[in-house]
Amino acid sequence: MSQKEEKIKMAIVTDFMNYSLNQDHYPKSVYKFCKETEIEEKVFYKFFGSINAVKNQVWEIFYDNSMSLLEKDENFKSASSKDRLLSFYYTFFEVLLLNRSYVLFALSADEKMLNNLVQLATLKQSFKRFATELIEDGNIDKPSYLQHPPKIFSEATWIQFCFLLKFWRDDESADFEKTDQAIEKSVQTAFDVFENTPLSALVDFGKFLWKEKFATY
Numbered sequence: 239m240s241q242k243e244e245k246i247k248m249a250i251v252t253d254f255m256n257y258s259l260n261q262d263h264y265p266k267s268v269y270k271f272c273k274e275t276e277i278e279e280k281v282f283y284k285f286f287g288s289i290n291a292v293k294n295q296v297w298e299i300f301y302d303n304s305m306s307l308l309e310k311d312e313n314f315k316s317a318s319s320k321d322r323l324l325s326f327y328y329t330f331f332e333v334l335l336l337n338r339s340y341v342l343f344a345l346s347a348d349e350k351m352l353n354n355l356v357q358l359a360t361l362k363q364s365f366k367r368f369a370t371e372l373i374e375d376g377n378i379d380k381p382s383y384l385q386h387p388p389k390i391f392s393e394a395t396w397i398q399f400c401f402l403l404k405f406w407r408d409d410e411s412a413d414f415e416k417t418d419q420a421i422e423k424s425v426q427t428a429f430d431v432f433e434n435t436p437l438s439a440l441v442d443f444g445k446f447l448w449k450e451k452f453a454t455y
Contacts (some may be wrong), residue, residue, distance in 0.1 A: 240260055247285045250277060251299065255340045262343075264291055286323075286339045290356065294346070297361040300337070304330040315379075319372040320429045326368065327421045333415070345407050355400070362396055371394040398424055 240246070255273045258264050265271035270291060272279045286292050307329050308314045314325060334341050346356065369392040372410065376386075402424060406417045 243285075246281065247295075248299075250282060250285060251292060253277065255296060255337075259339055259343055264293070266321055280333075293357040294360040296340070296344070297358055298364060299334050300330065301361050301364050304333050307333075319376045321423060323369075323372055323428075324425050327399075327425065328418070329403060331402075331417060331421075334406065334416070342407060358400075365399060366392045366396055373377075395428065398428060417428065 254265070254271065255432060257271060257275060266276075267284055271277070271289065272282050285293065304326065306349045308322075308325055311325075314322060317325065372395075373388040373391045402417070402420060405420045406414065409417045413418070
């Protein structure tokens with residue numbers, strides 16, 4: 239894709255996000271969206287096949303922006319799998335913070351989002367590829383009988399991601415410090431399980447979740 243085409247595509251995404259926030263609902267159709275934003279339908283369809291495709295693209299852009307920032311850090315690729323996952327989460331939620339109004343809208347506009355995750359479908363594929371790389375790297379120095387199936391553990395990491403996304407959405411603490419705690423504890427727990435030493439971390443994480451659950455009442 240040329241730079242000009244990439245610019246047009248990003249402009250459509252930006253218009254889509256602004257339209258959704260200003261109207262407090264997603265566009266009802268491609269026709270109405272294009273009419274309101276003065277985009278030719280044929281231009282829209284050059285890049286997207288539907289409104290849902292744009293929803294997916296927004297989250298993929300959040301992911302791509304996060305990875306671009308991480309890749310600028312010369313220490314990221316050589317860091318441990320645990321540190322890379324921590325860095326990803328911290329960076330990803332910083333990117334989301336810049337777009338919090340849209341993210342809160344998107345997560346509340348579809349109350350069934352955490353059940354079907356339709357709008358996160360493309361993000362899920364990208365994130366699971368990243369998680370698979372981390373798991374495969376962690377398996378390198380393990381004997382075969384201690385290695386973990388990347389497919390299963392990448393799915394578990396995706397579930398962790400969804401938990402953190404919901405936690406961040408509901409977090410009202412200053413500077414989202416509770417989300418930072420949830421990230422640290424959940425990643426520590428995941429890697430303790432991965433290293434077959436789960437008990438203390440599971441207890442600690444369980445206490446944290448228990449406290450946060452009842453702190454809201």
